[in-house]
Amino acid sequence: MPPFVTESLILKVVDFQERDLLVTFYGDERGKLRGVAKGAKASRRRFGANLDLLSLVRISGFERPGDSLVRLEGADLLEHFGPVREDLVGFARACYVAEWVDGCAAERQPVHGLLSLVLWALRSLGKGSAGEAVLRLFEIRALDLAGYGPRLDACARCGGDLGHGTSIRVEISQGGALCQSCAGGPGLRISRGTLKLLHEARSLPLGRLHRVAFSSLAMREARGLLRSFFTYHAGHTLRSSEFLESVGT
Numbered sequence: 001m002p003p004f005v006t007e008s009l010i011l012k013v014v015d016f017q018e019r020d021l022l023v024t025f026y027g028d029e030r031g032k033l034r035g036v037a038k039g040a041k042a043s044r045r046r047f048g049a050n051l052d053l054l055s056l057v058r059i060s061g062f063e064r065p066g067d068s069l070v071r072l073e074g075a076d077l078l079e080h081f082g083p084v085r086e087d088l089v090g091f092a093r094a095c096y097v098a099e100w101v102d103g104c105a106a107e108r109q110p111v112h113g114l115l116s117l118v119l120w121a122l123r124s125l126g127k128g129s130a131g132e133a134v135l136r137l138f139e140i141r142a143l144d145l146a147g148y149g150p151r152l153d154a155c156a157r158c159g160g161d162l163g164h165g166t167s168i169r170v171e172i173s174q175g176g177a178l179c180q181s182c183a184g185g186p187g188l189r190i191s192r193g194t195l196k197l198l199h200e201a202r203s204l205p206l207g208r209l210h211r212v213a214f215s216s217l218a219m220r221e222a223r224g225l226l227r228s229f230f231t232y233h234a235g236h237t238l239r240s241s242e243f244l245e246s247v248g249t
């Protein structure tokens with residue numbers, strides 16, 4: 001039963017049996033794991049409030065042979081992201097990020113750089129401005145890290161030039177934008193400017209991502225495009241997106 005220590009973000013916490021909690025967490029060393037925190041529901045003596053959703057913690061625990069669930073032994077709080085908890089929409093956006101990671105990350109398969117990206121998103125959301133842009137930038141970068149990033153600068157099927165039209169056909173199942181010769185099936189029509197904006201955001205250092213500004217058209221198109229890619233690869237929609245849509249974001 002090898003022990004481990006991992007710096008991870010808590011993605012989901014649900015009751016488990018009478019006294020325990022089932023915790024889903026993600027860290028770049030071990031990927032996504034699900035673990036049982038014995039007694040954590042009945043008593044806060046051992047874990048305190050450190051297993052709160054969206055907390056960054058240093059988790060210690062151990063694997064159990066033949067069991068997909070690990071056993072949690074302790075959790076030291078590293079960052080609680082207090083500012084994102086203070087307003088409903090900010091918190092919903094942060095939950096969207098956590099749900100995205102839970103939906104796209106496979107268990108025990110680390111995605112290098114994903115935790116840093118998530119922390120950038122949560123800290124940026126805590127600053128309160130441009131929250132929706134933070135989500136779009138998180139999504140395009142996270143899709144890239146997970147290996148699902150759409151091709152946006154050339155035809156995803158033939159590699160050819162996308163031509164000079166003001167809007168480009170994007171087919172999720174083909175992996176991105178298509179040239180006029182390859183486009184034929186169903187797909188989304190996305191403005192050339194939106195594709196260019198998203199493509200350029202992929203290579204910026206995290207510290208400069210906040211400079212990317214979306215027009216209302218680019219935001220609307222990017223939201224539809226990136227959510228479609230998530231749904232295609234994860235096989236389900238994000239529950240938190242319904243709430244965000246209900247409040248107009």
Ligand SMILES: [Zn+2]
Nearest residue numbers: 155158179182
């Ligand atoms: Zn083509």
